[in-house]
Amino acid sequence: MIPFRHFDPLPLRHVGPLDAPSKEKNVIALTTLFKYWFANEDGSTAHEYDIPNSVAIINCGGYVDKLIKYRHPRIKAYFEKNGFDISKAGEADIPLLLTRSPKLDVLVAQLVAAYSTVDVLVKIFDHGCSVSEHYDLLNAILSANIGRRAQEIIAYTGLDISPLLLAASRMLHADVPADRFRLIRTEGSRVPLDDASQDISLSVGVINHVADPKNALSELLRVTKRSAVFAAWVTSEPAGFWAINHSGVASYFYSRNDLDEISLASPRGRFHVVEFIPESESSQPNSYVGIGAERIATLGCYHLVWTTDGELPFATHLMA
Amino acid sequence: MTANLGRFAGKVIYPTGGSVPLHVMPLFDFHLDAALDTATIVSLRSARQLGKDGVLDEPALFAWRQRMALDEIVDLMREGLTAIKSPMPRILEIGGESGLIYERLKHDISADGGEFDFAYTIEGSAAAAPYLEALHGAESHVPTFVDRSRAISIDSDLIVLNHLHGIRRFDWTGDDFERDFARVKGEAVLALQVSLGDAFTATTVRGHRVVLPSIRGVISRLPAAAGSTARLVRDFDKDFFLPELPDRTGLFLCRLGPASRHRPGYREVASIDV
Numbered sequence: 001m002i003p004f005r006h007f008d009p010l011p012l013r014h015v016g017p018l019d020a021p022s023k024e025k026n027v028i029a030l031t032t033l034f035k036y037w038f039a040n041e042d043g044s045t046a047h048e049y050d051i052p053n054s055v056a057i058i059n060c061g062g063y064v065d066k067l068i069k070y071r072h073p074r075i076k077a078y079f080e081k082n083g084f085d086i087s088k089a090g091e092a093d094i095p096l097l098l099t100r101s102p103k104l105d106v107l108v109a110q111l112v113a114a115y116s117t118v119d120v121l122v123k124i125f126d127h128g129c130s131v132s133e134h135y136d137l138l139n140a141i142l143s144a145n146i147g148r149r150a151q152e153i154i155a156y157t158g159l160d161i162s163p164l165l166l167a168a169s170r171m172l173h174a175d176v177p178a179d180r181f182r183l184i185r186t187e188g189s190r191v192p193l194d195d196a197s198q199d200i201s202l203s204v205g206v207i208n209h210v211a212d213p214k215n216a217l218s219e220l221l222r223v224t225k226r227s228a229v230f231a232a233w234v235t236s237e238p239a240g241f242w243a244i245n246h247s248g249v250a251s252y253f254y255s256r257n258d259l260d261e262i263s264l265a266s267p268r269g270r271f272h273v274v275e276f277i278p279e280s281e282s283s284q285p286n287s288y289v290g291i292g293a294e295r296i297a298t299l300g301c302y303h304l305v306w307t308t309d310g311e312l313p314f315a316t317h318l319m320a
Numbered sequence: 321m322t323a324n325l326g327r328f329a330g331k332v333i334y335p336t337g338g339s340v341p342l343h344v345m346p347l348f349d350f351h352l353d354a355a356l357d358t359a360t361i362v363s364l365r366s367a368r369q370l371g372k373d374g375v376l377d378e379p380a381l382f383a384w385r386q387r388m389a390l391d392e393i394v395d396l397m398r399e400g401l402t403a404i405k406s407p408m409p410r411i412l413e414i415g416g417e418s419g420l421i422y423e424r425l426k427h428d429i430s431a432d433g434g435e436f437d438f439a440y441t442i443e444g445s446a447a448a449a450p451y452l453e454a455l456h457g458a459e460s461h462v463p464t465f466v467d468r469s470r471a472i473s474i475d476s477d478l479i480v481l482n483h484l485h486g487i488r489r490f491d492w493t494g495d496d497f498e499r500d501f502a503r504v505k506g507e508a509v510l511a512l513q514v515s516l517g518d519a520f521t522a523t524t525v526r527g528h529r530v531v532l533p534s535i536r537g538v539i540s541r542l543p544a545a546a547g548s549t550a551r552l553v554r555d556f557d558k559d560f561f562l563p564e565l566p567d568r569t570g571l572f573l574c575r576l577g578p579a580s581r582h583r584p585g586y587r588e589v590a591s592i593d594v
Binding site: 001002003004005006007008009010029030031032033034035036037038039040041046047048049050051052053054056057058060061062064065067068071072163164167168171172174175246247248284286287288289290 | 322324325326327328329330331332333334335336337338341342343344345347348350351352353354355356358359362363365366375376378379380381383384387450451454455458491523525526527528529559560562563
């Protein structure tokens with residue numbers, strides 16, 4: 001293959017074109033193209049090739065790729081050797097395990113191991129499940145650590161808005177008994193499940209994108225019986241705000257006040273902080289349309305566990 | 321020239337009506353061709369299992385099917401299958417890695433109330449194996465995968481030389497092409513990106529170096545098969561190749577074997593105007 005030079009058509013700027021206080025710079029509609037774009041050494045365009053695509057298709061490809069990697073025997077072998085510890089994934093040359101999603105899956109797996117009993121399935125709710133790739137990593141971790149496959153100890157419910165992703169999920173998990181693998185198609189602001197009906201809930205990179213993120217988080221906690229594991233993108237600004245992410249999808253940054261309100265309204269449990277990752281240190285700091293580095297420095301992502309239990313099987317600290 | 325080019329692959333977001341990007345986001349290969357293949361397979365599988373088309377269709381998938389000449393290749397294959405007397409025809413597809421053709425074939429056969437009474441082998445690069453397993457492994461009828469780097473001979477009743485798909489996934493040099501072209505015999509379907517002049521090597525936007533055989537050379541060396549028909553689509557997906565090509569390109573779609581019906585746009589191979 002030809003080793004092309006890397007070309008960034010639009011490097012991150014200190015102040016983005018849509019950053020406050022430039023209220024007059026509102027964008028009312030966006031057009032997204034998918035393309036291969038070639039530049040000459042002077043930066044001029046040498047060639048462009050458009051390809052058909054959509055957000056759902058990109059997500060489908062990305063998450064199916066992740067699922068296939070999770071199914072590789074070396075993933076299970078890693079967990080057989082290292083238990084629930086993913087800190088050695090770099091040494092083992094599996095950098096995928098050091099990304100956000102596996103970190104949260106490992107927390108869920110530890111909770112499943114702690115909650116599982118011989119004859120009762122652990123109910124897991126996956127909010128924004130895409131192709132249910134979390135299920136496959138849980139399967140690898142649980143098989144390695146407690147010798148039981150996911151379908152032997154988990155009753156899984158996934159929720160997503162995309163019919164394409166749900167169809168892919170069904171197709172890729174055709175071997176899991178239907179009564180242990182349920183999918184719901186709906187927008188994620190409201191969750192059509194009973195109060196405290198799920199032992200564990202999980203939401204990775206979704207809860208900020210739904211139509212009503214504050215209600216969605218309240219709903220996630222409402223349906224959770226014991227622990228909810230989730231990523232929440234936050235701002236240090238006094239009020240939460242909406243941005244547009246690289247998919248053209250609206251994305252809400254919770255304020256601290258938002259989280260406090262939701263916590264007070266959900267008194268059965270408390271928020272525990274596992275990790276905080278500043279947005280500037282994330283793998284995709286240039287994810288938001290029109291936002292420059294100055295404002296990105298005020299953003300970050302909490303890995304949180306809301307739990308009704310007194311103790312958790314991993315280190316956390318209570319959210320102050 | 322190509323080695324000095326900078327390449328970006330991904331999303332480019334514009335204010336609607338504008339021409340200056342507001343945002344860009346690089347994408348990986350698995351978000352691009354592989355994602356489109358996967359989504360198309362999911363769409364076809366869902367349509368087959370639910371018994372109705374269009375359940376997951378969206379414009380991008382329709383466009384992708386056209387760019388892959390998917391429906392047309394499968395239609396040619398089905399005509400070939402009807403001409404084969406074996407109760408369990410063996411199909412060999414060279415170049416199609418994801419099983420896209422295979423899934424479309426099953427969809428179309430199922431829509432007509434037929435059975436999957438054929439064996440299917442896909443020859444591609446080794447990296448394709450886990451994808452094929454994940455996407456097709458849970459089905460009752462599954463394809464066999466062969467790593468094309470391992471030189472083995474595969475018996476088949478219908479050979480599909482899927483150069484159109486293959487050059488998107490791997491380098492396909494002149495030696496590769498000659499080796500694969502020499503395997504074409506009997507019932508066969510060809511989907512070849514060709515040069516309308518002399519053969520030359522092109523660079524694809526994905527960075528692969530691929531030979532585009534001369535259309536005249538291909539036609540002159542096709543095994544004689546009475547009634548074989550073909551069509552040439554000039555400039556088909558030509559921007560997939562980096563510019564400064566020495567000649568125009570085109571897609572050569574051909575079925576070797578006697579045509580059972582008139583197919584619009586198709587002519588006897590010998591009368592193709594090149």
